Amino acid sequence: MSSNLTACQTKELEVYTSSIVDFFEQNIGEIALPDYQRPYVWNQEKIEQLLQDWVEHFFVESNGTLKLNSDAPCYYLGTVLFHKEYDEKFHIIDGQQRITTLLIIDHAVNGNSSTLSKGKWNLNYNSRLSRANIKKNFLELISFKYFKTISDHLAEIYRKLVLSVIITKSEDDAFTFFDSQNNRGVSLDAVDFLKSFHLRELKGKDKEQEIFVKKWDSSNAGQFLNHLFEIILWRSRNWKGRSLQFENKDLILHTFQKKTKKSTDHLIKLYSNVNNKRASLISFSAQKGMKLELDPLFVQVSPEEYPFTLRQPIQRGVGFFLYTEKYYHLFDMLFQKKANDIVNDVVGNLIIDYNLYFQNFFKLLVIMYYDRFKEEKLWAFMLWADYLLGAFRINQATIVEKTPIKILRDSKENLLDVIESSYDPDDVISFIREYTISGVKLEDIYNKPLDQYGSINGIRNNYRKTVLKYYMMEKNTSELSNKYEWIFEKLKNAADV
Numbered sequence: 001m002s003s004n005l006t007a008c009q010t011k012e013l014e015v016y017t018s019s020i021v022d023f024f025e026q027n028i029g030e031i032a033l034p035d036y037q038r039p040y041v042w043n044q045e046k047i048e049q050l051l052q053d054w055v056e057h058f059f060v061e062s063n064g065t066l067k068l069n070s071d072a073p074c075y076y077l078g079t080v081l082f083h084k085e086y087d088e089k090f091h092i093i094d095g096q097q098r099i100t101t102l103l104i105i106d107h108a109v110n111g112n113s114s115t116l117s118k119g120k121w122n123l124n125y126n127s128r129l130s131r132a133n134i135k136k137n138f139l140e141l142i143s144f145k146y147f148k149t150i151s152d153h154l155a156e157i158y159r160k161l162v163l164s165v166i167i168t169k170s171e172d173d174a175f176t177f178f179d180s181q182n183n184r185g186v187s188l189d190a191v192d193f194l195k196s197f198h199l200r201e202l203k204g205k206d207k208e209q210e211i212f213v214k215k216w217d218s219s220n221a222g223q224f225l226n227h228l229f230e231i232i233l234w235r236s237r238n239w240k241g242r243s244l245q246f247e248n249k250d251l252i253l254h255t256f257q258k259k260t261k262k263s264t265d266h267l268i269k270l271y272s273n274v275n276n277k278r279a280s281l282i283s284f285s286a287q288k289g290m291k292l293e294l295d296p297l298f299v300q301v302s303p304e305e306y307p308f309t310l311r312q313p314i315q316r317g318v319g320f321f322l323y324t325e326k327y328y329h330l331f332d333m334l335f336q337k338k339a340n341d342i343v344n345d346v347v348g349n350l351i352i353d354y355n356l357y358f359q360n361f362f363k364l365l366v367i368m369y370y371d372r373f374k375e376e377k378l379w380a381f382m383l384w385a386d387y388l389l390g391a392f393r394i395n396q397a398t399i400v401e402k403t404p405i406k407i408l409r410d411s412k413e414n415l416l417d418v419i420e421s422s423y424d425p426d427d428v429i430s431f432i433r434e435y436t437i438s439g440v441k442l443e444d445i446y447n448k449p450l451d452q453y454g455s456i457n458g459i460r461n462n463y464r465k466t467v468l469k470y471y472m473m474e475k476n477t478s479e480l481s482n483k484y485e486w487i488f489e490k491l492k493n494a495a496d497v
Contacts, residue, residue: 201317207286
């Protein structure tokens with residue numbers, strides 16, 4: 001690569017600036033997208049924002065029409081980063097979103113004369129989401145209000161669009177640059193950094209990388225992994241004791257990058273738990289799947305049965321991806337595919353009036369419990385968990401983001417810690433029954449008279465009506481004072497006390 005603009009070159013690193021015209025015209029060899037790259041995710045709004053910026057930067061209004069401002073300064077598009085492989089292949093480490101968008105615009109304007117049509121920059125997008133977004137953006141691009149104006153002057157615009165280009169032969173340096181970049185494009189979520197960080201641990205294992213990339217991208221449809229890491233995985237590992245805080249990007253990266261452990265020969269240490277009674281190590285191969293040691297056995301099990309626990313140490317690379325895969329599938333099984341009748345019953349009929357904060361907190365509690373005890377007394381746990389959360393629901397006019405932290409922090413022990421450390425489900429259930437709110441027993445809170453529930457159609461009364469319906473008591477009473485006995489009776493009938 002070369003440029004007629006400023007350049008700096010060393011043995012391992014090349015840095016220069018280039019206009020888009022020169023950038024696309026260079027004879028740069030084969031360009032590749034690494035498997036760990038996230039899909040192309042720019043949408044119509046993002047493209048329109050870019051084009052609107054160009055209109056305001058490169059044009060002036062004269063007599064009601066837009067005319068190109070020949071004196072407009074260059075427009076800086078940030079940095080693109082390449083890792084140059086030993087086979088002369090250039091991997092795009094950072095800049096895929098912008099490069100792809102610029103190629104789409106060029107092709108929409110120039111058709112058969114575009115860079116893509118000339119056979120240059122033919123990137124291979126393996127992600128179906130990428131291909132779908134490219135087609136969608138191409139069609140929506142031509143409907144932009146000023147597309148004709150930009151189209152007529154695209155060559156002049158591209159001459160004044162400037163990039164900083166970094167090319168390094170060191171993969172480690174490439175990711176050091178990548179992690180420190182803060183470009184103008186779509187900001188990277190924590191899960192994007194986690195994906196690239198742990199795929200680097202699989203260096204030289206192309207088949208394994210390909211497998212985990214496909215699984216990761218499939219799991220991350222709709223950016224679901226953000227929710228999983230924020231609401232379930234980070235909180236389950238960090239909401240301990242009474243020193244509690246909310247997650248953010250830096251804290252998530254600290255937990256799932258910095259605090260993870262290096263593995264030896266990609267062997268993952270295992271810990272005794274409900275899913276693992278005998279194995280001490282696990283390995284993974286693209287050909288045979290998982291192998292458990294000490295008793296060597298290749299196994300093909302459902303991901304939700306993988307022998308991990310929420311709070312165990314996480315090993316980098318394979319260990320991280322298998323850990324993530326397990327809890328994605330466990331959450332999916334319990335709350336999205338609705339494969340568990342017990343969970344469906346409670347989530348669909350009892351806690352439907354919870355707000356988002358309590359919905360997420362309840363799911364965190366269930367995941368923690370299921371991880372420890374699986375289905376043993378699961379229904380009982382969920383009914384008693386609702387007994388606890390429901391007491392807060394009717395005791396407070398509003399449930400806010402910090403309420404779950406208050407529940408964990410203000411008791412004699414943190415409920416998540418109790419679940420994690422208990423050997424018997426009854427220990428967890430007994431803890432919930434004995435919980436007090438500011439010294440008041442939960443039973444006494446449920447004795448609250450109806451005139452203290454607020455508006456008849458308000459949130460607290462809606463919850464009261466839902467509870468009465470769930471326990472089939474709406475014809476017998478309008479109060480919840482006997483909810484404690486209703487739970488015992490319902491469980492007794494189901495032989496789940």
